[in-house]
Amino acid sequence: MSGLRAPSDYSAEPPRHPSLLVNSQEPFNAEPPRAALIESYVTPVDLFYKRNHGPIPVVDDIERYRLSICGLVEKPLEISMADIVNLPKHIVTATLQCAGNRRTAMSKVKTVKGVGWDVSAIGNAVWGGAKLADVLQLVGIAKLASVSPLGGKHVEFVSVDMCKEEKGGPYKASIPLIQATNSDAEVLLAYEMNGEPLNRDHGYPLRVVVPGVIGARSVKWLSSINIIENECQGFFMQRDYKMFPPTVNWENIDWSTRRPQMDFPVxxxxxxxxxxxxxxxxxxxxxxxxxxxxxxxxxxxxxxxxxxxxxxxxxxxxxxxxxxxxxxxxxxxxxxxxxxxxxxxxxxxxxxxxxxxxxxxxxxxxxxxxxxxxxxxxxxxxxxxxxxxx
Ligand code: MTE
Ligand code: MO
CATH class of the missing domain: 2.60.40.650 (Immunoglobulin-like)
Incomplete structure (x- = not known):
């Protein structure tokens, strides 16, 4: 009942800039020509890379949108966009980078699995929204808490988009509670990008922005926040976006041996x-x-x-x-x-x-x-x- 609707096909996709280089049409994955990135410090929204795992969700009536905050909290809560906009607004200039940026060059060494990207699966935007730390206070989780009163240690972000990797389920990811409750980590529930309301491709009406962390954790089209004991068990946390040594191949891979990638390197x-x-x-x-x-x-x-x-x-x-x-x-x-x-x-x-x-x-x-x-x-x-x- 989040007011977000996930289409099962690609008939309701938003319009896109013609100069984007499309790496995959369905789901839509595209990046700007590399020269476009250095035209401005802040990457224009229409040229910002788009990384999706399913069809773009639809909001029919923003008045009906609700974000639910549940799991290991004493008083689960449903909040509207108006409630979120009423919280102190915070602006963060942050670069979002897909962990797969420059994958095409890596695949020239030896084949890798994944959408091909040149060097532009990255962009720098000015994000506006509420701090996650402020939102979590609404359900009784204090600033800088590493454990919630009911024993939660991770904050899971759940969307609605249907991803084949999740067997048709929604995209999800988590970050540690200590990062979520740390005001200085500046994790946002963003509703604006470069001073405009988020557009559909980038997560309208609300997305997570985790600065300094691979893009995969910045969940778009946020539907619910779950306070959980262990990190999110979703596909994109446990069976993807982990860094393996060159000796690991598809025959000998053991996903459980590695942690989900969080910070990106230089x-x-x-x-x-x-x-x-x-x-x-x-x-x-x-x-x-x-x-x-x-x-x-x-x-x-x-x-x-x-x-x-x-x-x-x-x-x-x-x-x-x-x-x-x-x-x-x-x-x-x-x-x-x-x-x-x-x-x-x-x-x-x-x-x-x-x-x-x-x-x-x-x-x-x-x-x-x-x-x-x-x-x-x-x-x-x-x-x-x-x-x-x-
Ligand atoms: N959130 C949802 N709901 N679905 C997705 O497919 N892709 C993630 C992340 N959040 C994704 C998502 C990945 S891998 C990246 S790199 C960023 O969103 C891309 O954000 P952008 O499309 O706004 O550039
Ligand atoms: Mo990504």
Whole structure:
């Protein structure tokens, strides 16, 4: 009775921007051309990647929408959109990145299972909504609680969309209660994206945004929140989005040996060039994005114009070209930074980018070392080739 309806087919899909590169039509999975990502610090909604596992849900009457909060709580509650909008509104600039970003490049090492993505299964948006920590207080769960009064330790987010992986059931995921009740983790129940009401593709009327964590945990079309003792047992937590070593294959995989992936690692990508480029000798300018998970800002981005032998430090910028300032107000905490570097090139070569976060984590040099059968978290040095034509 959430007021959200899940179509069983794809006849009620929303309109989409024609320049999106479609990786799968049904369910709809698409990303913008990489050059579009560096046009602005905040990614426009219509160009923001769309990652779905089933048909897009429908809201027939927003007045009838209810979010239920239940499970290990003393007083389960149903709240309306008006109730949520009445809570203090919080704005968070956060980058959402699919764990499958750059999967296509990983599959070139050895086949992986999953939707192919180039480098744009990522976007930076300004999310507006209520803090999950405030919402949980409504059911008697205190700020910074790691256990609810009835013994809950995880917060499960349940949608309504019908996913074949869930055998027709809804998409779901969970995060630890301690993260959910921590105001500083800034987990949102978002109803706005870039100052507009969420659109259907991105979770209208309400979605979770878990900053610094792989996109898979930011459940769209939120229908209920369950306070549970153990983490969510859904497909996308237990049999997907886990990081395995390169030795694990589909014959010997034991899903129970690994934890669900949460924070994403440090990442950077050159967006102003394609994988292969013909250029004239002379100055080459590269632009791209860099981001890390878990609230770790970007310390440095290195760019090589000779295949990784020597490096120059890129300049970073945020917000309409303003210079990047690493400060303690958290301006770069959850959002990406854009970077720029230039050099003169006379020979065909590889241009490479690698980022370092504030914990000094650095991207791995080669994709082979992090190859995994699901093709997640390809954060290897990003390489593009330039062919100099004299
Ligand atoms: N929520 C629901 N209900 N259904 C989904 O298929 N996909 C997840 C997450 N939330 C998904 C979902 C994944 S894997 C990602 S990467 C993000 O949503 C993508 O969010 P976006 O489509 O707004 O970019
Ligand atoms: Mo994802």
């Amino acid at each position: 990442q950077s990508v050159i967006c102003s060039l394609e994988e292969e480029n013909a250029v004239k000798p002379g100055k080459v300018v590269v632009h791209g994005y860099a981001v890390s998970g878990g609230g770790r800002g970007i310390e440095r981005v290195d760019v090589s114009f000779d295949g990784g032998k020597t490096w120059v430090e890129a300049t970073r910028y945020q917000k309409s070209g303003a210079p990047y300032v690493a400060d303690d107000t958290g301006s770069d905490k959850w959002g990406w930074v854009l970077f720029k570097a230039e050099a003169s090139v006379s020979r065909s070569t590889e241009i490479v980018a690698k980022a370092i976060d504030i914990a000094a984590n650095v991207q791995p040099e080669n994709v082979d070392a992090i190859w995994n059968l699901r093709g997640i978290l390809n954060t290897s040095w990003h390489r593009v080739r330039i062919h100099v034509e004299h």
